Amino acid sequence: MASSKAARMGEEVWKTRTEKINLEVLTLTYGTLVSQLTHDLRDPATNIPDYAAINTELDRMGHSIGLRLIEDFLAKTSSAGPAPCNNFRETAEMIAKVGFKIFLNVTPRVENWDKEGRSFGLVFEEMPVSEFVELPDDGRAQEELWFLNLFCGVVKGALEMVQMQVKAEWVSDVLRGDDTTEMRVTLIRYIEDEMPPDDE
Amino acid sequence: MPLLTTTKQYTNNALQNNPLHIALFPATGPEGQTQERNRLEYSFMLNSSLDIFEARMPSKTIGHDFGLLHALDERIALYGWLTNTGVKLVVVVDMEGRTAPSPEAAKIAILGLRNSDLTPAFQALQTAYIRLLRNPFYVPDDHDPRTNRNRGSMEITSPRYIKEVERIGKAWYPGITAI
Numbered sequence: 001m002a003s004s005k006a007a008r009m010g011e012e013v014w015k016t017r018t019e020k021i022n023l024e025v026l027t028l029t030y031g032t033l034v035s036q037l038t039h040d041l042r043d044p045a046t047n048i049p050d051y052a053a054i055n056t057e058l059d060r061m062g063h064s065i066g067l068r069l070i071e072d073f074l075a076k077t078s079s080a081g082p083a084p085c086n087n088f089r090e091t092a093e094m095i096a097k098v099g100f101k102i103f104l105n106v107t108p109r110v111e112n113w114d115k116e117g118r119s120f121g122l123v124f125e126e127m128p129v130s131e132f133v134e135l136p137d138d139g140r141a142q143e144e145l146w147f148l149n150l151f152c153g154v155v156k157g158a159l160e161m162v163q164m165q166v167k168a169e170w171v172s173d174v175l176r177g178d179d180t181t182e183m184r185v186t187l188i189r190y191i192e193d194e195m196p197p198d199d200e
Numbered sequence: 201m202p203l204l205t206t207t208k209q210y211t212n213n214a215l216q217n218n219p220l221h222i223a224l225f226p227a228t229g230p231e232g233q234t235q236e237r238n239r240l241e242y243s244f245m246l247n248s249s250l251d252i253f254e255a256r257m258p259s260k261t262i263g264h265d266f267g268l269l270h271a272l273d274e275r276i277a278l279y280g281w282l283t284n285t286g287v288k289l290v291v292v293v294d295m296e297g298r299t300a301p302s303p304e305a306a307k308i309a310i311l312g313l314r315n316s317d318l319t320p321a322f323q324a325l326q327t328a329y330i331r332l333l334r335n336p337f338y339v340p341d342d343h344d345p346r347t348n349r350n351r352g353s354m355e356i357t358s359p360r361y362i363k364e365v366e367r368i369g370k371a372w373y374p375g376i377t378a379i
Contacts (some may be wrong), residue, residue, distance in 0.1 A: 034336060134337060
């Protein structure tokens, strides 16, 4: 039930309260960002791209985006009446059906829960951002680069602002030749409200 | 049966034309046997056609299609196409006849090629090239002798693009409307 409610909310917000831009602008801009990073972050000795550093950098950028994006997310969904999620399963539904819907207009499937309900996979049927992309054919990019790593950072950053520390990482990507594109999100802990240190 | 033999793309500088990709398709004999083509020979042929682009540019009307550039002999003819960014596409057609599959088919004569016969091939090639350009990891400057700093091979290496050109070359025949 929660699932269809989230889907409806996502649809509603996306239709009425989201500013839209041409998809290709976003796709090409993101592609250029990653492509530029492969130029900038190179091993100085061998002059080959350091894909591990690129993944980290994308993750860091995404994290900063997520910290701010959650604000926008809450503002847009507030009048649709989002009660705080009661459990992690609801959180997963919200991320997939509302979060990704209103910012990217894609709805990943929530799958592969682990037994304790602390970890799930987001399976993307389509990913507009990687539509035109062919990873560089240098024998390493296919194994080492996560082209979409920014989105892991976004999920991490956004959830951090609502008191959830999670681990998010890609486990498969069609660009690498896998059958699916799947992001694994694992809850580490709920962050307790910490009072700021007394500055009296 | 004319065969599409070679396609070639060049970057845009008139003085520093640089082959981006050459695809050769083998000649097909009467019994279906194939014979590979001489890469160097066709490379010369393609290079020699480039001046024709420059020569015709001043009087060129709007459009990409340069039509027949040059008929080399009774068999070989070169056709040209120029994109907005100055990339030249050249298709070489070998008009060597093929044994007709049946006596009836032999009576229907194919008299040369019309200019429009190659339009679908060029359009498909251009679409493939645009698709290549949309890949953020393909940097056109790395394939241009004026801007490329590492002096390696400047040919296109994308497997998807090479496969697509291969497919277009195999699929094309005179009179096809879309590839």
